[in-house]
Amino acid sequence: MTDHEFEKRWNEMIDEQAPELWDRIEMRLAMEAGQEQSADLKQQAVVPKQAEEGEKTGFFRRLKGFFFGGSSLRTAASLTCLAVIVTAIGGGLSGMGGSAAAKGVLSSPAMEAADYDSMVSAKEAAVENGAMAGGDEVWSAETSASQTSGTGEAAGQVPEQAERKLIRNVSISAETMDFDSLIEKIKTQTSQAGGYIESSSIDGNRYGGSIYSRRSANLTLRIPSDQTDAFLKTLEGESNIINQSENLTDVTLQYVDMESHIKALRTEEEQLLKLMEQAESTDDLIQIQSQLTNVRYQIESWQSQLNTYDNLVDYDTVELYVQEVKQESLTGEPTVWERIRSGLADNTAALLNGIGNLLIWLITMIPVFAVIFAVIFAIIGLMRKVRGRRRNK
Amino acid sequence: MVNEEFEKCIQQMKDKDRLGLQSVYEAYNGYIYAILLSYVGRHEDAEDLTVDFFIHLWSKAGSYRPGSGHKAWITRMARNLAVDFLRKNRREIPAEEPAEQTGTPAQTVPSAEDTAVEKLGFSDLIQTLSEEEKRIVTMKIRGELTFKEISSILEMPMGTVSWKYQEAAKKLRRAQG
Numbered sequence: 001m002t003d004h005e006f007e008k009r010w011n012e013m014i015d016e017q018a019p020e021l022w023d024r025i026e027m028r029l030a031m032e033a034g035q036e037q038s039a040d041l042k043q044q045a046v047v048p049k050q051a052e053e054g055e056k057t058g059f060f061r062r063l064k065g066f067f068f069g070g071s072s073l074r075t076a077a078s079l080t081c082l083a084v085i086v087t088a089i090g091g092g093l094s095g096m097g098g099s100a101a102a103k104g105v106l107s108s109p110a111m112e113a114a115d116y117d118s119m120v121s122a123k124e125a126a127v128e129n130g131a132m133a134g135g136d137e138v139w140s141a142e143t144s145a146s147q148t149s150g151t152g153e154a155a156g157q158v159p160e161q162a163e164r165k166l167i168r169n170v171s172i173s174a175e176t177m178d179f180d181s182l183i184e185k186i187k188t189q190t191s192q193a194g195g196y197i198e199s200s201s202i203d204g205n206r207y208g209g210s211i212y213s214r215r216s217a218n219l220t221l222r223i224p225s226d227q228t229d230a231f232l233k234t235l236e237g238e239s240n241i242i243n244q245s246e247n248l249t250d251v252t253l254q255y256v257d258m259e260s261h262i263k264a265l266r267t268e269e270e271q272l273l274k275l276m277e278q279a280e281s282t283d284d285l286i287q288i289q290s291q292l293t294n295v296r297y298q299i300e301s302w303q304s305q306l307n308t309y310d311n312l313v314d315y316d317t318v319e320l321y322v323q324e325v326k327q328e329s330l331t332g333e334p335t336v337w338e339r340i341r342s343g344l345a346d347n348t349a350a351l352l353n354g355i356g357n358l359l360i361w362l363i364t365m366i367p368v369f370a371v372i373f374a375v376i377f378a379i380i381g382l383m384r385k386v387r388g389r390r391r392n393k
Numbered sequence: 394m395v396n397e398e399f400e401k402c403i404q405q406m407k408d409k410d411r412l413g414l415q416s417v418y419e420a421y422n423g424y425i426y427a428i429l430l431s432y433v434g435r436h437e438d439a440e441d442l443t444v445d446f447f448i449h450l451w452s453k454a455g456s457y458r459p460g461s462g463h464k465a466w467i468t469r470m471a472r473n474l475a476v477d478f479l480r481k482n483r484r485e486i487p488a489e490e491p492a493e494q495t496g497t498p499a500q501t502v503p504s505a506e507d508t509a510v511e512k513l514g515f516s517d518l519i520q521t522l523s524e525e526e527k528r529i530v531t532m533k534i535r536g537e538l539t540f541k542e543i544s545s546i547l548e549m550p551m552g553t554v555s556w557k558y559q560e561a562a563k564k565l566r567r568a569q570g
Binding site: 006019 | 411414415418422423424426427430436440443444447448451452515516519530531534535562565566
């Protein structure tokens with residue numbers, strides 16, 4: 001058989017054994033395209049929330065702080081007013097006093113985005129006031145809400161707003177001059193809020209080379225979701241926060257998925273139990289038993305995942321990095337005088353530091369200098385001796 | 394398929410046009426399947442992996458660097474998929490060096506092979522090759538790869554690849570028609 005023949009035969013063999021797979025590939029492509037789409041939708045639902053979340057830390061946070069401590073009814077009322085403002089601005093509607101309350105309330109999806117954890121109370125208010133609102137007004141209010149913030153779309157997709165499962169992660173870098181008491185306060189605050197410290201590591205003072213590192217701590221705290229804002233506020237008062245970032249993950253879809261999975265499995269379990277009662281032979285019984293074990297095992301495993309989610313949703317994660325400083329960083333814009341003063345102080349410190357370093361260098365180098373001078377003197381002495389001898393000759 | 398055609402297909406894939414993938418599929422389905430089969434052994438697994446391969450190709454079309462030999466690129470991708478698969482399934486990755494161990498008894502006893510082989514047809518003879526030899530022959534003939542490319546993909550010295558190929562070819566050439 002020639003090389004050419006051999007190659008031909010090999011190619012034929014490959015063609016013969018090749019299976020027809022294009023249909024399967026197309027199906028997978030379609031599936032993946034579908035997943036991408038649903039992922040996109042999910043993102044649409046989440047992203048606006050996060051975008052607004054940023055705002056929340058500014059304006060809304062302050063507003064909330066202003067109303068903080070009031071009864072839930074008062075909070076709801078104040079939020080209602082807020083929503084009215086938002087609605088009026090966005091929709092360009094001439095808000096009439098009477099129906100304004102209803103409109104504001106019904107634009108709660110927009111409001112929810114701004115302040116999700118007051119949602120429950122806002123919803124209660126919505127139910128109360130919603131009863132008074134006319135049908136047409138309901139519709140127009142909803143439309144204007146979606147025009148207003150763009151979250152209306154997302155809100156429409158998932159009706160049970162209040163049951164959204166959100167995992168909140170906050171990470172904060174803070175500096176303090178009083179390290180010990182701050183750490184102590186954080187610990188007491190955490191336990192007071194009903195949370196716990198998941199992990200903590202504290203680096204002590206150390207002197208490495210010419211760099212003096214001050215103490216720092218890394219703490220991971222788990223705070224009950226409804227307490228987090230209060231906790232963060234206290235922290236703001238106790239220390240100088242230099243960096244704060246928040247991240248919300250919406251796991252509603254996964255959560256609901258898991259729940260329905262468990263539900264289906266429970267139904268199966270019940271049916272199996274019924275079957276077991278009717279079973280006549282031992283063989284049947286054993287088979288049903290093993291299936292039952294399998295189902296129960298699955299329920300357990302789903303349930304444990306669900307519990308993990310529950311924990312993540314119920315307890316916000318706060319990652320805290322605290323550093324001890326000599327002087328807290330300036331928070332406001334410094335005045336000219338402040339800048340002169342700090343510049344002068346910095347330079348003086350640098351100069352003193354330099355002089356100190358020079359002194360340290362000179363002193364620490366003494367042994368080396370001693371050896372060098374000893375060698376030089378020895379050489380000079382030797383040379384003199386040699387010269388003296390020559391002269392003597 | 395030449396490089397230019399392949400690049401055109403890649404461009405189509407980047408534009409989410411399935412025709413590009415389909416052209417590649419028509420050209421290389423058999424090749425990829427043969428390579429994957431030589432790794433995983435089972436037809437079902439090889440079929441699944443072939444589907445995975447084209448899905449992977451679809452999503453990774455953007456990472457193809459034009460100009461480089463596309464055959465080596467897809468071969469490497471298939472090989473990585475197969476190795477990943479074997480690793481995940483905790484099966485032994487067929488050693489890419491000692492062919493004697495994976496071969497059939499006919500190979501380990503050359504004298505018996507010499508006598509028996511005379512009467513065998515081409516397809517019977519293929520059965521006497523080890524999976525690794527099949528892989529190399531497929532890459533060389535169907536994939537039109539150079540020994541250098543094969544040795545780099547299989548992470549095996551070039552001399553070994555070339556020697557294995559010659560051995561396999563020698564066996565196959567004895568086929569009777």
